[in-house]
Amino acid sequence: MSTLVTTPRESTGGSGVPGHRRVYGVIAEFETPGAILKAAEQVRLAGYRWWDCCTPFPVHGLDKAMGVKNTILPWLVFGAGATGTTVAFLLQSFTNSFDFTIWAMVWVTGYPFLISGKPLLSLPAFIPVMFELTILLAATSCFGLMFLFNGLPRHSHPLLANDRFRRVTNDRFFVVIETRDPRYRPGHTEEFLRSLGPVAVEAVEEEPCPE
Amino acid sequence: MSTLPVGMGGSGIAPATIGGEIDNTGSHPGRREPLVLGMDTFGEVTRTVCRVTEAKRPPFAWYIAFGLSVSLVGLLGFCVLYLIATGVGVWGLNNPVMWAFDITNFVFWIGIGHAGTLISAILFLFRQKWRTGINRFAEAMTIFAVMCAGIFPAIHVGRVWVVYWLFPIPNQMEMWPQFRSPLLWDVFAVSTYFTVSLLFWFAGMVPDLATLRDRATTKFRQFAYGLFALGWRGSNRHWHRYERAYLLLAALSTPLVLSVHSVVSFDFATSQLPGWHTTIFPPYFVAGAIFSGFAMVVTLAVPAREMFGLKNLITLRHLDNMNKIILVTGCMVGYAYGMEFFIAWYSGALYEKFAFINRAFGQYWWAYWIMVSCNVITPQLFWFKAIRTSIPLMFILSLFVNVGMWFERYVIIVTSLANDFLPSSWDRFIPTWVDIGTMLGAFGLFFTLFLLFCRFLPMIAMAEVKAVMPQADPHFGEDHGDHDHAAKGSHA
Incomplete structure (x- = not known):
């Protein structure tokens, strides 16, 4: 009823x-x-x-x-991925190839590791971590931004307090028109x-x- | 609409799946079996899946399995504590064999995880709708397997309390990790893999957690599921972003899953040890990982669908498809074994040649032939449809594959290390009780987490299954006169 x-x-x-x-x-x-x-x-x-x-x-x-x-989410995810690539490259080249000091929350100094005569700035060896951080930043921001744009998580919602509406997660389909709509x-x-x-x-x- | 279970046993199961004519191997898609059997409404799917967690108590077999698994977790805890308190000397490692059970278990568990991501991401990109029945618990399996895998590298480092040295965290020694080492790539690959798999799994589960929240009959369930459902209310504006995000996560996970086992294989391939130093390793490891992972999915799916009455959602068609993937990847693994041997001879490298002959006929010949018979011969039986669609046979064969794939890693790691360049440094690895206890304990942890998952979380992706049902098509049944809604609505 x-x-x-x-x-x-x-x-x-x-x-x-x-x-x-x-x-x-x-x-x-x-x-x-x-x-x-x-x-x-x-x-x-x-x-x-x-x-x-x-x-x-x-x-x-x-x-x-x-x-x-259409959502702009894919563009932001692309940006996050590109940030991951860049951060990973900078992180690896700073920590393993140079010996200057920068401030990154604390003062930190790079350390030029010389490993079996390989070049100090050895891009091919840095690729796997660059790849992983690209994926990590893209995926976490994809997850986070999707829920953020959806206004979630949210503790409560008028619709969720309605008994009839409970079947929305089961087998029923609802149209909702809010009273704040100018045409309401x-x-x-x-x-x-x-x-x-x-x-x-x-x-x-x-x-x-x-x- | 009561929440009473409907026909827990055989009544709801369409007889067509058991022993009847299965037409899902034909090339005509229209004649394939439906993905969901014996259910016409979305509500039935909801009830079938939810009653597993909503039942007052789980089936008796669940308690037995859980008790056994938890005891093994206790064993794991004890062995790990004993190791940390005493040192890695409690394992059977010796001078040439410095990796054995620990890294074997690590690679084994990482490999198991791969099937979950393959099902959730790669099959999603290929629009394989049958994945919806099995993706949720395959993904859960991935996460639990990666958790088990993560234990081993962490505890084998010796001084566990400085394990944070693996990460680029500023420390008092002003030292950094060595980024040209594949072992460090591994740290990044595995932690990224775990994080992304967890997000993918959780994102997929949010709508189903909302279903459990909305069906909750107690305050506690409503609160607990509500907390993790994040206030999901099925808004189509949300679904729009959700679907886009899901597609992106699948697209990101696809190269990720291929990279993880490639990076794991670099741990070996970039060394100069005969038997490890081969370029075939990355694709060979990835194929082996998917092979073992699918075997584990079958091992888990067969009892789970029996125990929780999910035969109409995880149908014989799903199992048949998985067995076909086991067959394909099993062939790839068999090819890799053959090719390794061929290259060992064809390269003309003396040590390489010795390493392979020694694998097959040396002190570890038994491990090698267990591996070959389980991984090369066993999957070939899946050419036969009768075997592919026989529940007991596929369960037994999947166990063989699990055993074989564990031995594959053991053979690669231990035989290569035990007999390297100098005969004077050769030795033999004999596992101690701590080795064996830790290995069994990891299985215990895996099954404990899996059983808890089965009991408390939606085991099947309800929203995704509903979306692939024929009824979900907005034009479903349009030809049969679907225009009487105005009349229906008049009593509202």
Whole structure:
């Protein structure tokens, strides 16, 4: 069953009446990837901006239907990888080829290791570590930046407090339209979502604010 | 939608997989078996995977295996402490044979890890959808194997308390590591490999941890899984970056996995010892690593899918595919053995020639022939489909491969060291109880971690499996009239 508790953001304002929380947004539940794909297309065409689709797995074609722009993540990862290569080369050539002193948190001095008559600045021998640090920096920044851009980790979220929404990580597909969207109109947005053919439409409350 | 397990035993398993006609070797993809058997909905996949961790208690066999493994971890702890307190003299090492069980175990465990990364990264880049059923626990296996591997170089250095000298950390002696040494490349390769594998594994697991969080029935489970799920809520804007990041991690791991065992092989190949000083080592080590790793995946997958009722997700098709990879890499390993012998003769290098004849017919002949029979002859049996699809046979053969690959490293390391240039310096390596205890202990650690993983973490990548089901295609069933959603939605 779906109870519709829609309290417009403006009417309660501030801390609000106890037991009567502000509405974060409206969710519409769908059963199949095909259904959410069609719904996403409609929501985008209706001009909403603060909205999202939540799915148990990435649905093919949903990015296009939603109009999600390509992420710049790959460029940053490339930059991180290039930094790794450079840092590894500088580290190895400084520590093994020269004897000057620099400040890197503490004062450190290089040590020209002469090993079996090889050149002091022997690039081929430095390649493996340069490769490894390239991968290490690229992979860690790829991991870190992806979650950072996604606004994660996050301790709580209004959607995660909703019982119906729990099936998003199991087998259900949701369209979420937030009340902060300029096109959001109480009642009207719910009507619009219902016209897309969901199995349920429900308002999601904001989390209680700690006073 | 209750969380009750549905048909734990045979009822849910499609009979087509067991003994029936398996059509997944044909070249016509449409006639291959589906990747997920006997399940039509995403919810069934969720329930099947989650009930392993949500069951009140694990199967009885789990307790037995866990008890045994933990006892071996105790043995490992004791042997390592004894070694540190006494010195590396407690091992059977002697003057020519300064590496033996320690480095054998190190190379063995690093090799085991390679299958996990191959499945998660390389098969991902090749769009091999069958990887989704096995990638999660193969990656877990990688991480635990690299942990076991890391123990050995760390404890064999003698003065364990100054092991940080391996890293370029400023110290009071103003000394730096020697970056032209392959042993130092190894430090960087293995630590990078571990870090990247861990991130890849964890990133892949976040959506599934969110599933466990959302199904949690107790506060503790909700908190624990919630903590590691990082607040994942399946947003498609997140999925977009997530998929891109996953692709990048796969692309970065692919050269990494090929480089790790290459660098490990440099430890030997760049030395001047006959039997080690060969250019074939990097590709030969990588092929051997994938070979042994897949054997370990089969060794773990066969009992795990029985024990936890995952036969519909880890199907005979998955096992068959893995056995084919074992066959291919086994052929590569066999070729490398032959080529090593050929070059030993063809190079005209006297010492090289001796080293190889000595391997096969010298004091360690038995180790050499164990290696050849397990690694060259055993995988050839997988040419037969009946053997490739027989659960007991593939399990036994995978054990043979594990044994053979351990002996391969033993043969390379010990025979080359024991009989080098000068007969006056020759000696024989005899392992002590500490050697054997540490080796068994590492197996204990590996299985302990694996059993804990099976019990507490999602063993199968649920989100990825769902995404390769036919139902995940947005156009699934469109021809059968999928336009009644408006009517359905009216009661909402």
